[in-house]
Amino acid sequence: MSLQYTGSSTFYTELAEIPLPVSADFIGDSRVARVTYSVRDHDRNIKRYLTKTFDNQCTTSHDSPEIKAFTTSPSKSRQAILREVANSKRFVEIWAGTQLEASLDVSNYHQAFLTDDFLYSLSFSPSETSLLYTAEASINTDDDPYNKFRYTPHFGDTCRAKKRPTIFLFSWTRSPSFTRAAKQDSTLFALQPITESPILFAQATFATEDTIFATGHEQTKDGRILGAKGCFNRPMGIWQLTLSKDSLGSPSASRLTPKNRSCRSPRVLFDNNQPIKLFWFSNPLGGPHASCVSLESRDLLTGANTVIVRTVFEPTPSNDFPGLYTEYNMPTSPFLRRGDSIHIVLQSMWRSRTTVLFIDTRSGEITDATKLGDGPLYSWTVHATDNKSRFICSRSTPTTPWEVLLGSFDQHDTLEWKVLDKSLLSSTIKEALNDLTPSIIAITARAPVETLFIQSKKASTCGGPKPVCVTILHGGPHATSTTSFFPAVVALALEGYTLNIPNYAGSMGFGQRYIQKLLGHCGSMDVEDVAESVRELIRRGVSEEGRQAVMGGSHGGFIAAHLIGQHPTLFNAASLRNPVISAGEFATGTDIPDWVYSEFGVSSTDSDSDSYTSPTSNLLTSPTPTLPLMTPKTYNTLFTASPIAHVDNITAPVLILIGEDDLRVVPGQGIGFYHAIKGRGEVRTGTEKETTKGTVEVLSFPGESHGIDGVEAARVSFEATRDWFKAFGEGG
Numbered sequence: 001m002s003l004q005y006t007g008s009s010t011f012y013t014e015l016a017e018i019p020l021p022v023s024a025d026f027i028g029d030s031r032v033a034r035v036t037y038s039v040r041d042h043d044r045n046i047k048r049y050l051t052k053t054f055d056n057q058c059t060t061s062h063d064s065p066e067i068k069a070f071t072t073s074p075s076k077s078r079q080a081i082l083r084e085v086a087n088s089k090r091f092v093e094i095w096a097g098t099q100l101e102a103s104l105d106v107s108n109y110h111q112a113f114l115t116d117d118f119l120y121s122l123s124f125s126p127s128e129t130s131l132l133y134t135a136e137a138s139i140n141t142d143d144d145p146y147n148k149f150r151y152t153p154h155f156g157d158t159c160r161a162k163k164r165p166t167i168f169l170f171s172w173t174r175s176p177s178f179t180r181a182a183k184q185d186s187t188l189f190a191l192q193p194i195t196e197s198p199i200l201f202a203q204a205t206f207a208t209e210d211t212i213f214a215t216g217h218e219q220t221k222d223g224r225i226l227g228a229k230g231c232f233n234r235p236m237g238i239w240q241l242t243l244s245k246d247s248l249g250s251p252s253a254s255r256l257t258p259k260n261r262s263c264r265s266p267r268v269l270f271d272n273n274q275p276i277k278l279f280w281f282s283n284p285l286g287g288p289h290a291s292c293v294s295l296e297s298r299d300l301l302t303g304a305n306t307v308i309v310r311t312v313f314e315p316t317p318s319n320d321f322p323g324l325y326t327e328y329n330m331p332t333s334p335f336l337r338r339g340d341s342i343h344i345v346l347q348s349m350w351r352s353r354t355t356v357l358f359i360d361t362r363s364g365e366i367t368d369a370t371k372l373g374d375g376p377l378y379s380w381t382v383h384a385t386d387n388k389s390r391f392i393c394s395r396s397t398p399t400t401p402w403e404v405l406l407g408s409f410d411q412h413d414t415l416e417w418k419v420l421d422k423s424l425l426s427s428t429i430k431e432a433l434n435d436l437t438p439s440i441i442a443i444t445a446r447a448p449v450e451t452l453f454i455q456s457k458k459a460s461t462c463g464g465p466k467p468v469c470v471t472i473l474h475g476g477p478h479a480t481s482t483t484s485f486f487p488a489v490v491a492l493a494l495e496g497y498t499l500n501i502p503n504y505a506g507s508m509g510f511g512q513r514y515i516q517k518l519l520g521h522c523g524s525m526d527v528e529d530v531a532e533s534v535r536e537l538i539r540r541g542v543s544e545e546g547r548q549a550v551m552g553g554s555h556g557g558f559i560a561a562h563l564i565g566q567h568p569t570l571f572n573a574a575s576l577r578n579p580v581i582s583a584g585e586f587a588t589g590t591d592i593p594d595w596v597y598s599e600f601g602v603s604s605t606d607s608d609s610d611s612y613t614s615p616t617s618n619l620l621t622s623p624t625p626t627l628p629l630m631t632p633k634t635y636n637t638l639f640t641a642s643p644i645a646h647v648d649n650i651t652a653p654v655l656i657l658i659g660e661d662d663l664r665v666v667p668g669q670g671i672g673f674y675h676a677i678k679g680r681g682e683v684r685t686g687t688e689k690e691t692t693k694g695t696v697e698v699l700s701f702p703g704e705s706h707g708i709d710g711v712e713a714a715r716v717s718f719e720a721t722r723d724w725f726k727a728f729g730e731g732g
Contacts, residue, residue, distance in 0.1 A: 006722075013042055014426060016715065017042065021035055021381070021394040024392040025071075025384050030388065033053070034051060035053075037049065037051070048062065050062045054420045067081055068083065069122055074128070077096060078094060080122060080131050080133075089107050099178065103180065109135075109188055110138050113135050118215075121133050121134040123204060129171060130209070131169075133170070136166070153223065157662065165202045166201075167190075167241075193252070194252055195253050198219065199218060199253070202217065203215035203266060204241070211242055213268065215237070216239045220627070221626040226594060227591030227663070232293065232328070233262050234285075236264060237255050237257040237258075238278070238280050239253050259285070260285050263296070267332075267335075276299075279295065279334075279344065280295075281296075281326065288506075289478060289592065290478035292312060292322075292511070294309060296308060309364050313511055322351065323512060324348050325350075331346060331382055333387050336388075336389065337388055338409055342362075343359055347381050347382045349480050349509030351440075351503075354482050355369070369415060376397045377440065378396065379482045380394070381395070390407065392405070393405050397438060398438040399490060400485060406418045432494050436454055437454070443502065443532055449502060449505065452483060454493045455498045459496070466542075467497055469549070470492060471533070471550045471571075473530060473552030474501075475554030475556045476554070477526060479508060500543065505518045505521070527566060547729070552579070553657075558579055558581070558642075560575075562643045564652045568652070572730065573652055573728035575720075575721040575725070577657040582638075582643075582644045583641060584630065584634070584635040584636075586669060588630060591663045594627060643673070644676065648680060652692070653724070654673075654674075655698075656697070656699075657699050659704035661703055665706060671698065680694055
């Protein structure tokens with residue numbers, strides 16, 4: 001039996017098209033909140049952006065696809081726009097209100113603007129006459145035609161074309177007659193800092209007219225740039241670049257952070273327009289790809305570095321703060337002033353939620369501003385502050401789409417919330433969502449494992465068989481399934497399924513020890529955590545044996561593939577997105593080869609040893625690390641810990657979803673699993689009982705990377721998984 005299409009999912013389409021708040025700022029002397037949303041358009045098969053401004057009323061504008069990035073100046077009187085028009089013509093524009101103050105065609109200076117989380121720069125100088133941004137440097141082939149073809153490492157999945165990030169400095173002289181600056185009054189320099197070894201600079205921000213702070217990315221000793229997306233442990237640090245009037249393009253450079261730390265996201269705190277402190281995020285170099293984050297600072301007057309928030313290894317009954325588990329970057333404007341104190345405001349994972357934290361920049365004292373009470377299971381995102389007393393957040397629950405809120409402190413330092421925007425839903429969707437109940441259930445036998453459980457009120461009180469329970473597994477493994485609203489997840493619940501969404505060992509938000517606990521035990525500890533969550537729900541009577549399905553992507557696909565091999569009677573069907581299937585082969589084709597050695601506990605000093613179990617062992621301890629070679633003994637260790645070792649036991653029908661441009665888990669992992677399962681199928685004829693062993697299908701998506709997040713691809717992936725579970729989820 002093959003995959004059969006049963007029609008489009010109106011639930012998924014409507015939910016996926018709800019505008020998602022992605023960024024915000026304050027404009028008009030900080031009086032007006034402006035929020036940018038990402039919108040999926042299924043008719044056109046594109047992602048679009050729209051902006052809403054909230055003054056006395058809400059005004060909506062649809063952003064031009066030409067605009068790649070924009071930012072507002074510190075005085076709120078200017079806006080910088082990076083624009084790319086047809087035929088790859090690129091412009092940098094400076095607007096003062098409705099007046100175009102300066103503009104430069106930069107098409108011949110560099111290639112694409114870089115606007116992702118880990119390379120993006122867009123910063124005004126204090127005088128607002130210069131702008132920093134990041135772009136891909138052009139290749140000079142005039143003197144050496146080989147340059148066009150020389151191997152240059154890139155930044156990994158979704159970043160194949162990002163190899164030469166370069167900070168550019170655009171400066172202009174304002175016209176005294178308030179007209180557009182003449183071309184001869186504008187200059188553009190590619191900053192090429194002087195360093196002992198090659199450093200790729202990005203995330204640049206002005207402190208003074210001649211002082212810039214930036215993140216510097218380093219290659220490994222063997223010439224790699226390790227994949228950046230989702231990884232907080234890369235060889236990188238915070239640098240100070242000092243401009244010289246005699247050579248603007250060649251600033252001096254000094255590293256401010258130790259080489260055994262991976263540091264990013266520099267943010268400058270100003271007092272009366274003077275830079276007084278620098279803040280950044282810091283993680284250990286090497287080890288797990290994501291871990292408990294430290295918040296560090298530098299006093300710009302004394303040059304002293306301080307750790308403001310340290311790693312928390314394990315929460316205690318008297319202090320249940322699990323440590324910082326943040327996004328890759330701080331908000332662009334993270335500072336909030338409360339009385340005599342200055343705080344950094346950001347969101348952080350706290351067990352299975354994200355919550356808003358206020359961090360005192362002097363003492364490091366942390367306040368949880370959105371504690372979980374008896375109300376909804378909100379997860380929060382911090383978008384921006386006005387650098388005074390107001391900030392913009394969004395929040396959602398597993399069954400409540402996003403709301404945008406304005407937070408502010410009154411004269412008595414009391415936090416007040418004002419809802420600026422709510423998602424618009426049809427009456428049909430509203431009624432359907434009201435039928436769903438989310439809860440967090442502790443899996444006490446595997447503490448501190450807990451699972452987010454979503455079920456239908458009606459289905460839970462009806463007689464007869466219970467709905468099929470789908471276990472959904474996050475990747476990473478160092479990530480977290482939170483109580484945020486995810487359209488594809490809630491749409492599956494609306495299609496009639498009960499959902500089990502566990503945070504197994506290695507998940508973030510539970511303390512650093514919970515992350516380190518998994519190292520060296522992938523394929524066993526994480527698998528048993530998930531299996532126990534399934535058994536716990538069955539014991540509680542909210543789920544039913546024999547009516548189970550499982551799905552996951554990346555490391556979640558790795559666990560799901562393990563489960564159907566190690567526990568072949570537990571699940572009736574599985575859907576795997578770009579799964580890791582054979583870790584030994586994975587190590588030679590991924591953008592994150594260090595992941596294998598760290599996660600599976602394979603020694604970095606002697607790759608011919610069997611394994612090690614030290615949770616604090618650090619693969620990339622050298623400032624310019626290199627990776628061990630794959631030996632037969634190492635490969636055997638990794639094979640034993642991989643799902644492929646259990647392929648002979650698999651009887652559940654398996655759907656595999658492949659992104660053909662995936663650089664993290666190459667397509668050969670999933671395709672190889674397809675052939676292995678299909679080749680072990682049992683063919684029975686005559687009157688013998690039909691078998692599902694060997695039932696497997698692959699959907700392969702051209703142009704899609706690891707997340708398979710394109711508009712059409714995401715919808716088809718959802719509908720295919722739904723149809724696969726319709727066909728096989730109930731067993732038979």
